[in-house]
Amino acid sequence: MTTVLLFSACKQTTTDNDETIIGKTPIEVKDGRLTAEILHQLGQISGVSVAPNGKTVLYGVSYCDIALNKRNRELFTVNIDGTNKKQITQSAKSEGDAQWIENGKKIAFIYDGQIWEMNVDGSNRTQISQSEQAIETFRYSPDGKNVLFISTVQVFKPSSEVYSDLDKSSGKIIDNLMYKHWDEWVERIPHPFVADYDGKSLSNITDILEGEPYESPMRPWGGIEQLDWSPDSKTIAYTSRKKTGKEYAESTNSDIYLYNIETKEHKNLTEGMMGYDMNPKFSPDGKFIAWQSMERDGYESDLIRLFSMNLETGEKEYLTKDFDYNVDDFCWDKSLKQIFFVACVKGTTQLFLLASNYDKIRLTNGDHDYATIAVANGCLVGLRHSLSCPNEIFTVLLFDGTQRNISHENDDVLAQITMGKVEERWIETTTKEQMLTWVVYPPDFDASKKYPAILYCQGGPQSTVSQFWSTRWNLQLMAAHGYIVVAPNRRGVPGFGQAWNEQISGDYGGQNIKDCISAIDALAKEPFVDETRLGCTGASYGGFSVYWLAGNHNKRFKAFWAHAGIFNFDAQYLETEEMWFVNWDLGGAFWDKSNKIAQNSYANSPHNFIEKWDTPIAVSHGALDFRILASQGMQAFNAAQLRGIPSRMLIFPNENHWILQPQNGILFQREFFRWFDEWLK
Numbered sequence: 001m002t003t004v005l006l007f008s009a010c011k012q013t014t015t016d017n018d019e020t021i022i023g024k025t026p027i028e029v030k031d032g033r034l035t036a037e038i039l040h041q042l043g044q045i046s047g048v049s050v051a052p053n054g055k056t057v058l059y060g061v062s063y064c065d066i067a068l069n070k071r072n073r074e075l076f077t078v079n080i081d082g083t084n085k086k087q088i089t090q091s092a093k094s095e096g097d098a099q100w101i102e103n104g105k106k107i108a109f110i111y112d113g114q115i116w117e118m119n120v121d122g123s124n125r126t127q128i129s130q131s132e133q134a135i136e137t138f139r140y141s142p143d144g145k146n147v148l149f150i151s152t153v154q155v156f157k158p159s160s161e162v163y164s165d166l167d168k169s170s171g172k173i174i175d176n177l178m179y180k181h182w183d184e185w186v187e188r189i190p191h192p193f194v195a196d197y198d199g200k201s202l203s204n205i206t207d208i209l210e211g212e213p214y215e216s217p218m219r220p221w222g223g224i225e226q227l228d229w230s231p232d233s234k235t236i237a238y239t240s241r242k243k244t245g246k247e248y249a250e251s252t253n254s255d256i257y258l259y260n261i262e263t264k265e266h267k268n269l270t271e272g273m274m275g276y277d278m279n280p281k282f283s284p285d286g287k288f289i290a291w292q293s294m295e296r297d298g299y300e301s302d303l304i305r306l307f308s309m310n311l312e313t314g315e316k317e318y319l320t321k322d323f324d325y326n327v328d329d330f331c332w333d334k335s336l337k338q339i340f341f342v343a344c345v346k347g348t349t350q351l352f353l354l355a356s357n358y359d360k361i362r363l364t365n366g367d368h369d370y371a372t373i374a375v376a377n378g379c380l381v382g383l384r385h386s387l388s389c390p391n392e393i394f395t396v397l398l399f400d401g402t403q404r405n406i407s408h409e410n411d412d413v414l415a416q417i418t419m420g421k422v423e424e425r426w427i428e429t430t431t432k433e434q435m436l437t438w439v440v441y442p443p444d445f446d447a448s449k450k451y452p453a454i455l456y457c458q459g460g461p462q463s464t465v466s467q468f469w470s471t472r473w474n475l476q477l478m479a480a481h482g483y484i485v486v487a488p489n490r491r492g493v494p495g496f497g498q499a500w501n502e503q504i505s506g507d508y509g510g511q512n513i514k515d516c517i518s519a520i521d522a523l524a525k526e527p528f529v530d531e532t533r534l535g536c537t538g539a540s541y542g543g544f545s546v547y548w549l550a551g552n553h554n555k556r557f558k559a560f561w562a563h564a565g566i567f568n569f570d571a572q573y574l575e576t577e578e579m580w581f582v583n584w585d586l587g588g589a590f591w592d593k594s595n596k597i598a599q600n601s602y603a604n605s606p607h608n609f610i611e612k613w614d615t616p617i618a619v620s621h622g623a624l625d626f627r628i629l630a631s632q633g634m635q636a637f638n639a640a641q642l643r644g645i646p647s648r649m650l651i652f653p654n655e656n657h658w659i660l661q662p663q664n665g666i667l668f669q670r671e672f673f674r675w676f677d678e679w680l681k
Helices: 036-041 245-250 475-480 498-502 511-524 541-550 569-575 579-585 596-603 606-612 630-642 662-680
Strands: 004-006 012-014 020-022 027-029 044-050 056-065 070-079 095-101 106-111 114-119 137-140 146-154 188-197 202-207 227-229 235-240 255-260 266-268 277-282 288-293 305-310 316-318 329-332 339-345 348-354 360-362 374-376 379-386 389-397 403-405 422-428 434-440 451-457 484-488 529-539 559-563 617-622 647-652
Touching (some): 020 056, 027 036, 036 056, 036 662, 044 095, 044 374, 044 379, 044 389, 056 095, 095 137, 106 137, 137 227, 146 227, 227 277, 235 277, 245 579, 255 277, 329 374, 422 511, 434 475, 434 511, 451 475, 451 511, 451 541, 451 662, 475 484, 511 529, 511 541, 529 541, 529 662, 541 559, 541 606, 559 662, 569 630, 617 630, 617 662, 647 662
Parallel strands (some): 451 484, 451 529, 529 559, 559 617
Antiparallel strands (some): 004 027, 012 020, 044 056, 056 070, 095 106, 106 114, 146 188, 227 235, 255 266, 277 288, 305 316, 329 339, 339 348, 348 360, 379 389, 422 434, 434 484
């Protein structure tokens, strides 16, 4: 039994009106083992912003109170050399989207749905917006005279407004797709607003897309990175997919638009480019704009390319041609001659330089992932994590690539924890190609002993098993419970060339599953793995993989756990909301009997193999999951029960595709290990 002493439920203080302020939790780890409780107590760093002078970094840290089932985000600053770290807020509600204003003299941020300002030391907090609807995110114009912000507008009337005498009715009158998305009924959508700012308050607020039923930024992932101010403060670039209903549900064709705040004219820069075009960024001199682009409509996992346009001539340029990896984030260098970007290559995510001659120069190395990138004085700044460490802020010196942790948020706790060894293995697949597989060993691993092993099946489906850190699918946590974890980068993940990434489309249950089997079979041959105690788990596409293997594993596994997985393809096609996904990945509708790709997909639906299930299986799902409805998990559990197979179901009525609430996350982990311990130990 792992012993963790929490000196208190959480470090807490109270405000004058008795609101609880959640802060950092002191933790003493007695036996050096990572636990679910510790995972949630670790500070979660996000929102890194470099001061205009390049000398100071502003960022946020979220802290968790398990007893209150809440998180709270506070703001910090630290010098670029890692000195003079300061907490500058201590509030009962989270501060978000913090950014430097007035050339670094002040800080603006979101608090309780409004825009506030304060001094750099956190003093003199002043509210500057009075929006009826909560403000999600914002950016000041470079000259400080305007503020761009995102808020939602109503696009579909509730039934109580359609029939005024039925003011207590809750029914939703639906005439078209797309009426639900990920975890919400689509009644309000985000719009960009621009307002005049006199240094005290906002006025003359204009909805850039007034009267239009189009999103900007795009749900569910898009934020303020999908918009940008021109350096002269006269133009806003924004991302939008100007489609509605069935057309919206079937298409990924978004575009980059320019909006002139004086004339209110809109100009489409990417007309004719048919895939996702998003995340525009003006060059520092305003002569160019760059953005991320996918080529094909309907394919959400197409290669993410980097494009630029000369705004004077309209000439477009494909900057990362011959680079067979996604550009996940980027920023302009102040010299204008080059761009820095983030890309996942062969299982780790690194920083790169796109030089003026189009060379792609790798700047970092190591078993880690960078999530963001920004430019400071003589260095880059980014969030970095690994399979053994959550996000910390690192600087990367441009002249020699030296990487340095400047935040040290979780050093005190991590120093008490013995992490398992993470091994990079290249395993031969059935097609004789080499596949990167991460193997995580239990702490204090002894090669003379035999251990149970868990095959981790990745979701996405097109999402790399990189050096990720998660409070739910944490491979080190699995290892800390005495399991060897096998995590293959099977066919259908980026970071290994686009051909490897694309192979999975239309081949669910095919080569990628063979790759997973190759990985677990290779490890099962090791003398320290007990091949009679193998488990298998995964979420989303990984959950589908578990369901599929449950009927096709030839008695390899002794227990399964599937979270938010697809069990019945026929039902999934008509239950999901983003139709482009199932049209591309499954090949089309199940009723199209002439479509060989689609018919092969539906023939491989896990529910078609239920008569072959013979192994204990656990199912978990969120009832607010509109991407893969909870009915998929219920079908799988019911089938197992009716077949007399030992089974368990964990349903979260108030969670979506993910498990976001602290106590639910801990419940998930406790049940997860109770299940596998029961069948594998």
